[in-house]
Structures are given as C-alpha cells and as structure tokens.
Amino acid sequence: MCAAIRTRFSSAELPVLLLTARARVEDIEAGFQSGANDYVTKPVDTMELRSRVKALTTLRKSVSDKMRMEAAWLQAQIQPHFLFNTLNSVASLSEFDTPRMRKLLEAFSHFLRTSFAYRNVEKVVPLEYELELVRSYLYIEKERFGERLRVAWELDEAQDLMIPPLSLQPLVENAVRHGLMRRKSGGEIRICVKLDGQFAEISIVDNGVGMDEETRQRIIAQTNVPSGGIGLPNTHRRLKQIYGKGLRITSEPDRGTTISFIIPVNQ
Template sequence: MDDDYANLQSMINLLKLEGYSTVVVNRGQLALDVLAQREFFLVVLDIMMPDMSGYEVLKKVRERFSPFELPVLMLTAKNRGNDIILSMENGANDFVGKPFESEELLARVRSLTRLKASVRHAKNAEIAFLRSQIKPHFLFNALNSIAALCMDEPLKAEELTLQLSQYLRSSFDFKQLDSLTSLRNERELVDAYLNIEKARFGDRLQVDFEVDAHLNVRIPPLILQPLVENAIRHGLMSNVRGGTVKIAVTMKADNLVHFVVEDDGCGISEKRLRQLMEKGGEKKGVGLWNISQRIKLLYGKALHMDSKEGIGTKISFDIPAQPFKQMGG
C-alpha cells in the first residue's frame, strides 16, 4: 500500500521475481476493504497516503488481526526515528526505510511471511489435535445411553445414534484445517453434543441457546463446544438438581462477535479456576487453557471468566466478525 507509483512498481517487480503474489492499492480505505475479503500473509504499508495515514490504517488492521495473524511491514522515511516509534507502538511487526535496499526489503518480507506460515502451521496442528480429542468416557457413556434405550425406546435410541454420528463426523472433519469454520457448523456440533447429553441426563439438563439469526460469520472450529462441555461437566452435573446452561452468540456494535457460555451450577472455586486455566489443568479432554491460548494466538484476546461457588460460572470472549461466504455465492 503506497501512493508513490514508482515505489509501487519497484516493489511489485521485486516481489514478483521472488515468487510472491501481490495485490496493490494506493488508498487506505481500499486496502481495508480488500483485507476484509481474503486472507493475506503480509501487509506492506506506507505511512503517507492520500485519504488516511498509514498509522490509521495500521490501527484499523490491528482491531481485526493480531501481529501473528497478519504481520505488517511499515515503509518509513530514513532517519525518521519518530516514524519508527509510532509504527511499532501502533502494532507494526517491522519497518524498512525509504528509499529501500532490495535485499533488506526482501529479507524482512521473508522473515514476516515465514512468521505467518509458522503461526498458521501451529494453529492447524493444534486444531487437528483438538479435533482428535474424542474422550473415551464420553463415548462410553453415550453408547451406554443408546443401549439402555434400545429395548424400551428404540426410536429415541435411533435418534441418539444419529446425533452421536453427527458429533463424531464433525469432530473428525479434517478437510478445512487451514481455514475457519462457519458459526452454523459449530452450532451443529454443539447441538449434537447437547442432544446426547440431554438423553443421558434428562430434565436435569436445560439449555437456553440464543444466536442472532442473521449472524453468518467465520469462527475457529471447536471453540464453543468444549466450553459448553465444561459448563455441563464442572457446573451442572456436579449438582444433584442439575441446572441450565445458557449459550449466547451476538454481534456487538464495534464489529465484534460476543460469545457467552453460562451455567447456574455449583460454581468453581478460585483455586480450581486457576488450575483449569493452567496448561495441563484439565486432565481429560480439551481444557480451558487450550481454548484461551488459541484465542490469544489468533486474536490477541483472552477468555473472561467469572465463577462463584453455589451460584455458577460465566465464560465469555469476543472475536472480530469475519463474514462467512458460501462457495459459489
């Protein structure tokens, strides 16, 4: 992103010779529009542009993408220390002075694209691991529930078998590890899981699911279902009377999607809460620490947790809204 045509052409030629595919714009708002439509490995951003400064564009980029999710290389005037300071304070990963030396520019581009590739690889490996975490005790309990229903309620047993099949199919779906999933897909996974648990626990488990009907966004896979499972396992089912789990996904005014999973169960002590948020704190299944780390890695944000013994637990987080577009649509 640069408004100097000679500069732009020089960078385009240089990057193309190195095998990079580029999209070039010379207006800040146009750059933001393009970034909202597709994934990029790196943004090279000039400080001086006609409609808005590079700092303004950088701030907007950082509202949606963390430095790991989308690296930004700033083009600054040589010997302008203040430009460098402001760039780094506003979230730039690195900088290069103009007029730039070809080898220096390429070295910094290589470094930042490798960073992006490494983060993507780590994210995909982690998602693959998470999707493989079908816990034997849950599977055994589900199968026992189906067996118990086969004689007296065969139709319900058949329905539960289909729900278990849907849950397993969604959990082992590795086709799109390098992308986000749709909110609809994640909800289908949560619904399948809840139907299995409701068959086991009956009226002890009540569910209140509130999702904006018009919300069609991309989210990390397996980000919501483990939180629901945590609410049931640690909150409701530790209580003899059971209780209600509330799940809400809504759009906030600042273009953030707000997630809340809340239960009115027994609550979690501060000590146990700290343990759950530590690496390895959850001995079985996908722990809260793991989910929190994924959100931090992808968006630079954290889970918000509030729990009081005897009252219940509330977990919430926000992520940038990224529209989900159907293929061919």
C-alpha cells in the same frame, strides 16, 4: 512498547523485528530482553530486511497452523468414557424406546463426523457449523443426564457470522463436565449469541460449581490445567491471535461460570 506487546502476545504469536540505529551490544541485549525476535541495525540491506521479515512471518504462520491442528487433534481424541456412556445409553434405549434410540444414534453419528472433519483445521467456519456440533453433543448428554442437564438457547440472527472452528464445543463440554455435572442436582447451560453493531458476543453461561480466581488464572495461563480442559487454553490462544482478544472468564465458587469472546461481524 515491545515489553507491553509481550504482556499480550508471545514471541511466536506476534513476532517483533527491531530496526534501529542503535548498534551497541547493550542496546541489542536490551532489545532482546524486551521480547524482540530479531534485531537489525541501520543501514540495512533491503534484501536482508525482507528475508528477516519473511522468516518471522513464516514462523507466525506455522504457529497459527499448529494451534489449528492442535484444536482438531484435541477434538478427535474423544474421551473413552464419553463413547462408553453414549453406547450404554443407546443399548438402554433399544430395550424400551426405539425412536429415541434412532435419534440418539443420528446425533452421535453427526458428532463423530464433525469431530473428524477436515474443516476443523480451517481458520474460520460458519457459526451454524459450530452450533450443529454443539447441538449434537448436548443432545447426547441430555439423553444421559435427563433433567439434570437443562439447555437454553439465546441466538440472534447471524447467518453470515464466521468463527474459528472448535471454539464453542470445548467451552460447552467444559461447562457440562466441570461445572454442571459436579452438582448432584445438575443445572442449566445457556448458549448465547448477541449482535451489537459490528461485533458479536458469544457466551457460554452455566450455574454450576464455578471456580476460584487461582483456577481461572491457571486455565488461561495453561498451567496445571485440569484433565480434559486443554481445549480452553487452545481456544484462548487462537482467538487472541486472530482477533487480538481471547476468552473472558468470570466465575464464582458455587455460583457458576460465564465464558465469552467477541468477534467482528464483517471479517
């Protein structure tokens, strides 16, 4: 059972303490080889057992906090080219369309404030908070790319839905940068929130260049991740730790990519 757990969760994401009457050296070794974090043989002192459990739960909490801080840190590391391109768009609009320039500056200001907000280290935030960050980002990119970037929204009414912070914006940015804008003609991105009973499915769908199976596996496994794609493995790990399931990625080269995840409505 422990080996099966390790196929889904790392030792830091879900610690396992084995409590057993088997005290032979080979049994203890087998337990650790199967992925256990700690091994206690019976009979065991109650205080010792509590201390070991506390140590492992503290480890899990520290890893959870680290992943949330990592997500906030990644969001705060705004790419220089994104800043330069946005400022160039502002400068260009100032020459012939002042109202559009003001709207772009408002969206840029909101994007920066939200990117540096302390709420990004919380466990969950309202869905609308995350959607506002996505809207600001897409508004900026549409001013830059024009008709090359088309955006569609399919949102069910989900006022009370809470999601991990920075779980949508990295997916949307990845779809725009690595999917749609690698096509000369651009493409469309759809942000979908579908309610189904006690669960909500959130999907980011694009008709960009897509990816092969090897690249898809690398992203989830966090090995040789393309530049700027670190946010996807972080989001995957946080979702899996909180809900038991991470990102689902389906993609075909030259056909596009769908990235989705499912969360409970009443948390």
